Amino acid sequence: MKNVLLIKEIYLEAFKNLGHAIVSSYFKAFSWFCMACFAIVLYAFVFRVVTGFDFN
Numbered sequence: 001m002k003n004v005l006l007i008k009e010i011y012l013e014a015f016k017n018l019g020h021a022i023v024s025s026y027f028k029a030f031s032w033f034c035m036a037c038f039a040i041v042l043y044a045f046v047f048r049v050v051t052g053f054d055f056n
Helices: 002-016 021-050
Strands: none
Touching: 002 021
């Protein structure tokens, strides 16, 4: 739980004084997009490991 709170604090600090609203919205959307892509990759890897995929 402590790690989640630290990540939340880092996220909030990163966008606190960013400036222009469009730039801020763009970077927020981009960060969520990157997090979603990482979650998809992590899901695919775990799925392959669980189903016994041969990584040779």
